[in-house]
Amino acid sequence: MRRVVITGMGIVSPVGTGIEYAWKNIVNGKSGVRKIDTFDASDLASQIAGLPVVGTGAGEFNPDAIVDPRDQRKMDKSIVYAMVAADEAMRDANLIDYDGDKERFGVSIGMGIGGLNTIYDNCVELYTNGPRHISPFFIPKVIINMAAGNVSIKYGLKGPNISVVTACATGSHSIGEAARLIQHGDADLMLAGGAEAAVGKIGVAGFTAMKALSTRNDDPAGASRPWDKGRDGFIMAEGSGVLVLEEYEHAVARGAKIYAEVAGYGMSGDAHHITAPAPNGEGGMRAMQSALNDAGLTPADVNYINAHGTSTGLGDLGELAAVKTLFAGVPVSMSSTKSMTGHLLGAAGAVEAIFTALTIRDGIMPPTINLTDPEDAVGDFDLVPNVAKHKNVDVAISNSFGFGGTNASLVLKKVK
Numbered sequence: 001m002r003r004v005v006i007t008g009m010g011i012v013s014p015v016g017t018g019i020e021y022a023w024k025n026i027v028n029g030k031s032g033v034r035k036i037d038t039f040d041a042s043d044l045a046s047q048i049a050g051l052p053v054v055g056t057g058a059g060e061f062n063p064d065a066i067v068d069p070r071d072q073r074k075m076d077k078s079i080v081y082a083m084v085a086a087d088e089a090m091r092d093a094n095l096i097d098y099d100g101d102k103e104r105f106g107v108s109i110g111m112g113i114g115g116l117n118t119i120y121d122n123c124v125e126l127y128t129n130g131p132r133h134i135s136p137f138f139i140p141k142v143i144i145n146m147a148a149g150n151v152s153i154k155y156g157l158k159g160p161n162i163s164v165v166t167a168c169a170t171g172s173h174s175i176g177e178a179a180r181l182i183q184h185g186d187a188d189l190m191l192a193g194g195a196e197a198a199v200g201k202i203g204v205a206g207f208t209a210m211k212a213l214s215t216r217n218d219d220p221a222g223a224s225r226p227w228d229k230g231r232d233g234f235i236m237a238e239g240s241g242v243l244v245l246e247e248y249e250h251a252v253a254r255g256a257k258i259y260a261e262v263a264g265y266g267m268s269g270d271a272h273h274i275t276a277p278a279p280n281g282e283g284g285m286r287a288m289q290s291a292l293n294d295a296g297l298t299p300a301d302v303n304y305i306n307a308h309g310t311s312t313g314l315g316d317l318g319e320l321a322a323v324k325t326l327f328a329g330v331p332v333s334m335s336s337t338k339s340m341t342g343h344l345l346g347a348a349g350a351v352e353a354i355f356t357a358l359t360i361r362d363g364i365m366p367p368t369i370n371l372t373d374p375e376d377a378v379g380d381f382d383l384v385p386n387v388a389k390h391k392n393v394d395v396a397i398s399n400s401f402g403f404g405g406t407n408a409s410l411v412l413k414k415v416k
Helices: 019-027 077-092 116-129 138-142 147-155 166-181 201-208 246-254 279-295 311-326 343-364
Strands: 002-011 033-035 048-050 105-110 189-196 241-249 261-271 305-306 331-336 396-401 405-413
Touching: 002 019, 002 077, 002 147, 002 166, 002 246, 002 343, 019 343, 048 138, 077 147, 077 241, 105 147, 105 166, 116 138, 116 201, 138 147, 138 405, 147 189, 166 189, 166 261, 166 331, 166 343, 166 396, 166 405, 189 343, 241 405, 261 279, 279 311, 279 396, 279 405, 305 343, 311 396, 343 396, 343 405
Parallel strands: 105 189, 305 331, 305 396
Antiparallel strands: 002 241, 002 261, 033 048, 189 241, 261 405, 396 405
């Protein structure tokens, strides 16, 4: 089977745009959660979110530098996020001027929800002013595969072009499916990841109605607190993560830098409930075991896990139970970077795969911030509380679990 490695990465996130800027904030435990200022949220129970900072300074989201403002009007914000992240990934991998076979270079970028705010805005427009006021770009703005489509058009990538939609597991499934396309010889390179821009009136109201969101409005930075007794729900967030996946020999031949190898990919279904995880997280445990089997590794080989860790009661404890069962007796550490970014929904798995690859590169495990009063079930398990830890990480897992009982796990491995 052909090997797959990560040779480029790009990110738009609440903790920064650009992988090195975002990573510095993650390692330093800096939260990107803040009061919502993109619309009037004063009548909503949850008034906080993880939002990229727009601007032209270091680490700020500056879409005009990548996408012509005239073209942005034809795109949902989620697509623009993906375009910016993809551009960084292409430059990071030294592929902007790639002159190889572009029929062997594909795109796998998905979303969990897609153009939700664009749909909402056009519904209001239709109701208020009638059908003549609907934009001709409405449909192309909201179709979920348009992030992958626009990215492929910009760079002339004519290989496989797919979009996975599996709720909050989308980013991880997108990477896993892209890796398999390379393994099976359908492509040599893939841009893979996820994007999301669902922080709007309808999205926040919808998740609030489910009682899924934190209402710690007076303490945005302290609101996302996985495994802490004081948690009261997750934080919605926006952004994109895109990775360049490349066949190993192809990467070596062109002298590419390599962050890590995508060594294993596992999936499972809970078949239990539309929103709650299976008891004791057994579905997630099977996904992790499947990923390890795919990598030819055992639990004893794993040093670190980047958890799904959303800051919800059932989810946090289910994942912890799954990990403690599968890794019994193994000195593995686990942390949730969602404590700093919030939950990027369909983009979460890709953003967290980036952080996992950087953990392997630098030997630094990011912290779980706001973990001041751990659940009793945590015991002496290492959740890297509040402060990052240095540790040599040869093998790491990144988990993503979604509504509908869909689970995805990626095993990343240091290339020696």
